[in-house]
Amino acid sequence: MHSLAQFTVPAIADISDAPLTARLQHLLDNKTKPLGSLGRLESLALRIGQVLGTEAPALLQPQMLVCAGDHGLAAKGVSAFPSDVTWQMVENFLAGGAAVSVLARQHGLALTVVDCGVAKPIAPRDAAAPGAPQLLLRKVAPGTADASAGPAMTAEQCAQAITHGVEVVRALPGNALLLGEMGIANTSVASLLLARLAGLPLADVTGAGTGLDAAGIERKRAVLQQALDANAEATTPLAALAALGGYEVATLVGAVLQAALERRVIVVDGFITSAAVLVASRLQPAVLQRCVFAHRSGERGHSLMLAQMQAEPLLDLGLRLGEGSGAALAWPLLQSACAVLAEMASFESAGVATQTA
Structure with missing residues (x-):
């Protein structure tokens, strides 16, 4: 372990x-x-x-890495969608029908989807055809525990997820890594990590996620406050990640650290992938030198998270889908910069x- x-x-x-x-x-x-x-x-x-x-x-063999996981917090009604949507969307990624699948295909980005902790088993695939999305099974557990009642992950589980991220990137070719994610309730995780690591009020960093109404947002904030209270001692970056985070976020932290170590260009998507970069940069500040922030999300809190990292995003399109969709949309700008x-x-x-x- x-x-x-x-x-x-x-x-x-x-x-x-x-x-x-x-x-x-x-x-x-x-x-x-x-x-x-x-x-x-x-x-x-x-x-x-x-x-x-x-x-x-020259940007060579760019890799879109989408990490997926489920969250115990989802049972508390912090999302407008049920947790089953996580595995359904993973299947959609692999079938080529999701936004990130379409955009990755359009821009020639190799798509790798990682099951980091999806609640439902994802069946392994035969070797993917060239250019088709690739599935990697790196499940730590079928979803995290409910962070409103205690730590979402044990220290061992968190370290295992981080290590998976390191190992996945180490095996991928290319010099550019685009970050994506999927996990019902993971905007809650991003809000919790921002609130804890930046000392910001939950009211400022908690938004609608997948589409909550005003009452839903208030319910979400109350649950997130319970999570912060239940994990009050988890104040360092790694402790906060284990207590509040998700398997897909921890895997992305490992991926970011390894990509930074290898001097890959890291293209950061929205609120959740930015949360992984926030954790990684609190561990190793020079991570941020390798990052290009694709866009400013429509999710409440993302502007505050970007400010924490003194990041200036390329696009501001009101996106709040996640998946890596904003990173894929920004990709042609990186190609144009190199061409110039x-x-x-x-x-x-x-x-x-x-x-x-």
């Missing part, structure tokens, strides 16, 4: 490189355009070059006059 006390968080190095950053900025400044006129696309190109450590970054660096002419090469004072 794994023990959180024995779990060694990998040291994530600071990748700040002033000479490389200066060279990348010089390249961008000398493209055939007014200075800074490509706006956020330029800062995105700079970030990708910094992560990959090169003036000519690689293919756009400089003033000198194009024989175009530079700006005069």
Whole structure:
């Protein structure tokens, strides 16, 4: 078994490189355009070059990783949907009918779905055809315990889930990882982790999730307060993750740590995947140097979570689906940023006059 006390968080190095950053900025400044006129696309190109450590970054074999798990809190009515939806959506991912399946297919993203702790057994699949979604069975248990009555996971279960995330990413090719998730009640988990790790009031960080009405949101807040009270001693990042989190979130924490260690570009989706990055960054702050935040979710609390990480998301489309859908939608912007660096002419090469004072 794994023990959180024995779990060694990998040291994530600071990748700040002033000479490389200066060279990348010089390249961008000398493209055939007014200075800074490509706006956020330029800062995105700079970030990708910094992560990959090169003036000519190329995004290779991008991987969409969707982690799924169920939550004991769901029985308390914190979601508008029953927990059965979790396994049903996993089947939908694999059948190619979910939003993330469609978007991954459109953008050439390899889709891996991980059963981290879905309540219903997911049948193993034969070897997936090339380009088809892949299923990995890494179930720690069939759903977490009810966090409103005590810890959602034992320390050993949490460490096992984190380790699964590390091992899954280690086996995936490519230099870019896009994060996705599925789990009825996991917006509650994200709210709990944000409230505990940032010291923010539950009222500020708790929203409608899958579509609760005003009364449902109040009921959800009351249940989440019970969870915070029942786990008042869980204040460190790993302890809070075990007490309040879910198997899919813990697996994503491991995935983020490993991807950061390998200097992959990490494309963060919405509220729940941001919660995993928040935990990982509290363990190793340099994780954030490798992250591109895809969008600002319509879920209450996500803006506050992004602020905790000083993150500036690329898109703001009112999305609140999860699954990795926002990460997939942002992906073409990363490709465009690399294309501008690689293919756009400089003033000198194009024989175009530079700006005069």
